[in-house]
Amino acid sequence: xxxxxxxxxxxxxxxKRPRQLIAELEKTDTERKKAERMAQEARKYAENIVDTVRExxxxxxxxxxxxxxxxxxCQTFKVKPKQTEDQFIYDLGNRQWDIPRLRxxxxxxxxxxxxxxxxxxxxxxxxxxxxxMLLNARRVYREPNKTDLILLAIEDIxxxxxxxxxxxxxxxxLEELVDERTAELKKINELLKLEIAERKKAGEELKATLKxxxxxxxxxxxxxxxxxxxxxxxxxxxxxxxQLLERRYxxxxxxxxxxxxxxxxxxxxxxxxxxxxxxxxxRVGTAGKTFEKTDCAHVFRQAVINLQGAIEESGTVVTQNNxxxxxxxxxxxxxxxxxxxxxxxxFRGKESPHVHVAAKKKGGEWLFSVQDNGIGIDPQYLxxxxxxxxxxxxxxxxxxxxxxxxxxxxxxxxxxxxxxxESKPGKGSTFFFAIPSKGGK
Numbered sequence: 042x043x044x045x046x047x048x049x050x051x052x053x054x055x056x057k058r059p060r061q062l063i064a065e066l067e068k069t070d071t072e073r074k075k076a077e078r079m080a081q082e083a084r085k086y087a088e089n090i091v092d093t094v095r096e097x098x099x100x101x102x103x104x105x106x107x108x109x110x111x112x113x114x115c116q117t118f119k120v121k122p123k124q125t126e127d128q129f130i131y132d133l134g135n136r137q138w139d140i141p142r143l144r145x146x147x148x149x150x151x152x153x154x155x156x157x158x159x160x161x162x163x164x165x166x167x168x169x170x171x172x173x174m175l176l177n178a179r180r181v182y183r184e185p186n187k188t189d190l191i192l193l194a195i196e197d198i199x200x201x202x203x204x205x206x207x208x209x210x211x212x213x214x215l216e217e218l219v220d221e222r223t224a225e226l227k228k229i230n231e232l233l234k235l236e237i238a239e240r241k242k243a244g245e246e247l248k249a250t251l252k253x254x255x256x257x258x259x260x261x262x263x264x265x266x267x268x269x270x271x272x273x274x275x276x277x278x279x280x281x282x283x284q285l286l287e288r289r290y291x292x293x294x295x296x297x298x299x300x301x302x303x304x305x306x307x308x309x310x311x312x313x314x315x316x317x318x319x320x321x322x323x324r325v326g327t328a329g330k331t332f333e334k335t336d337c338a339h340v341f342r343q344a345v346i347n348l349q350g351a352i353e354e355s356g357t358v359v360t361q362n363n364x365x366x367x368x369x370x371x372x373x374x375x376x377x378x379x380x381x382x383x384x385x386x387x388f389r390g391k392e393s394p395h396v397h398v399a400a401k402k403k404g405g406e407w408l409f410s411v412q413d414n415g416i417g418i419d420p421q422y423l424x425x426x427x428x429x430x431x432x433x434x435x436x437x438x439x440x441x442x443x444x445x446x447x448x449x450x451x452x453x454x455x456x457x458x459x460x461x462x463e464s465k466p467g468k469g470s471t472f473f474f475a476i477p478s479k480g481g482k
Contacts, residue, residue, distance in 0.1 A: 094111060094113060095113055096113060096194055096195060096196055097110075097111065097113045097114035097117045097118070097194070097195040098110070098111045098113070098114055098192065098193070098194055098195070099111075099114050099125070099130070099192075099193045099195075100181070100190050100191070100192055100193075101130055101147065101190065101191040101193060102190060102191075103189065103190075104129075105129060105130050105131075105147055105148070105191075106127050106128060106129055106130070107125045107126065107127065107128050107129075107130060107133070108190060109125075110122065110125040114195070117169070117195070117197070118133070118134050118137065118166065118168055118169065119134065119168040119169065120133060120134045120168075130143075130147065130193075131144065134166075134167065134168050135167045135168070136167075137164075137166045137167045137168055140162055140164050142160065142162055143162065143176065146160065146176075146178055147178065147191060147193075159175065159176065159177050159178075160175075160176055161173065161174070161175050161176070161198070162174050162176060171199075172197060172199045173197075173198050173199045173202040174195055174196065174197060174198065174199075175195075175196040175198045176193065176194070176195055176196075177193070177194040177195075177196075178191055178192070178193050179191070179192045179193075179194070180192075280306070283302065283305045283306050284306060286302055286305075287302045287303075287306055330370045330371070330372060330373075331370075332368045332369055332370055332456075333368065333369075333371070334366055334367075334368060335366065335367055335368070335369040335370075335371045335374055336364075336366045337364035337365055337366065337367060337374070337400065337409075338361070338364040340364075340371060340374045340375050340378055341361050341364055341378055341398055343375050344375050344378035344379040344382060345359055345382070347375070347379050348379060348382055348383055348386070351383065351386050352386065355386050355389060355394055356393055356394065357385075357386050357389070357393075357394040357395070357396060358393065358394070358395045358396070359382060359395075359396045359397075359398070360395075360396070360397045360398070361397070361398040361399065362399055363399055363400055363401060364398070364399075364400050365400055365402070365407055367407055367476060367478065368479065369456055369476065370452075370455070370456070373452045373455070373456075374452070376448065376452065377449050377452045377453065377474070378398065378411075380445040380446070380448060380449050381411040381449060381472050382396050382398070382411065383445065384445055384446065384472075385411065385413035385415055385470070388413075388415045388416050388470075389413070389414075389415045389416070390414060390415050390416050390467070390469075392414055394413065394414065394415065395413065395414050396411065396412070396413045397410075397411075397412045397413075398410070398411050398412075399412075402478065403475070405477060405478055405479070406458070406475045406476060406477050406478055407475065407476050407477075407478055408473060408474075408475045409473065409474050409475070409476070410471055410472070410473050411471065411472045412469065412470075412471040412472075413469050413470055413471075414469040415469050415470060416466070416467065417464045417465050417466040417467050417468050417469055417470055418462065418464040418466070418470055419466055420464070420465075426446050426462065427446050427447055427449070427450040427460065449472075449474070453474045453476065456476045456477075457476065457477050458474055458475050458476040458477065459474065459475055460472065460473065460474040460475075461473055461474075
């Protein structure tokens with residue numbers, strides 16, 4: 042009985058086993074289909090991603106036939122996707138990819154187990170013309186017992202290459218310009234060095250000349266002072282004896298003798314005046330005082346006081362306004378104002394004489410003016426009036442030695458300034474002098 046039961050159970054298990062095998066096969070087939078579907082979806086997903094890449098991409102198998110090409114590849118090289126499927130890479134697009142360097146690389150990349158290779162090609166592509174392409178070939182490993190693939194990425198660098206060539210061309214041109222300019226600058230530098238050396242030499246010569254001139258001026262000033270001072274005593278003696286002759290023998294001699302004595306007396310007097318004026322001229326440089334703050338209004342008043350007799354005799358009206366305080370030698374400034382006002386009184390016209398003194402600040406200096414309504418000066422003599430002992434008029438009508446304006450010029454220059462005159466005959470004159478607001482030397 043027991044044996045029958047065992048036989049029955051065995052038969053039952055034998056009957057169930059095919060059904061179990063069928064069920065397992067069905068389950069395995071379902072899983073396989075699911076895996077294939079997932080693989081297919083993954084492949085499509087990957088292809089969609091590849092299609093979005095801007096650079097042209099193409100995948101080749103071991104026989105260098107196209108497995109897939111992205112949209113950018115087809116658009117760039119003007120081929121349709123169907124024309125690329127299972128096509129030999131060198132036959133694509135009217136054999137435009139039949140490039141010796143590319144053939145050599147692709148045919149060696151798999152046998153040599155190369156993982157990535159980058160190289161540049163310049164090629165005349167039938168569809169798009171002469172281009173420079175940068176290629177990247179990468180080996181893509183697959184499952185065991187399956188041939189590896191090659192991923193070929195392409196970048197058009199034609200414009201970049203042209204820009205580099207243009208840049209290189211401009212760079213060379215720029216180097217040439219720089220070399221030329223450097224040569225020019227070197228030449229200019231040599232000329233400048235030469236000029237600087239010449240100017241330095243000229244400056245040293247000028248300094249030596251100025252030093253000699255300064256020494257000569259001091260010697261001349263000293264000579265003028267000594268000469269004028271030492272000449273006064275013998276001249277006084279000559280004048281005294283001539284005057285004595287005039288007093289004793291004026292009426293005892295004939296008319297010619299009286300005339301000769303008069304000439305000698307006049308000459309001695311004029312000589313004394315010239316020597317005294319020359320002494321004053323030399324003292325501008327030798328006897329000048331230290332500069333200090335000086336009220337020009339006070340200077341003006343003192344000059345008017347010194348000229349009071351001449352002003353009252355001539356009926357001259359003297360006015361002033363806006364006179365500043367400056368750094369100056371007060372005594373010399375009084376002589377300056379006095380000489381200019383006296384000059385205006387001396388050379389007055391027919392109208393009542395009027396002299397006006399004014400000043401105004403202009404830049405870094407004070408500009409003074411002494412204006413009159415006198416006889417004026419011919420324009421050709423405007424510079425001559427400042428020369429020592431130069432006279433423009435008859436001595437009998439306008440007495441003097443002609444040194445007053447020369448002294449004025451000397452005083453102004455000692456104060457670091459300048460002096461000039463503007464005038465028209467019959468319209469009066471205006472003497473201008475400018476003195477630095479910070480004072481002279």
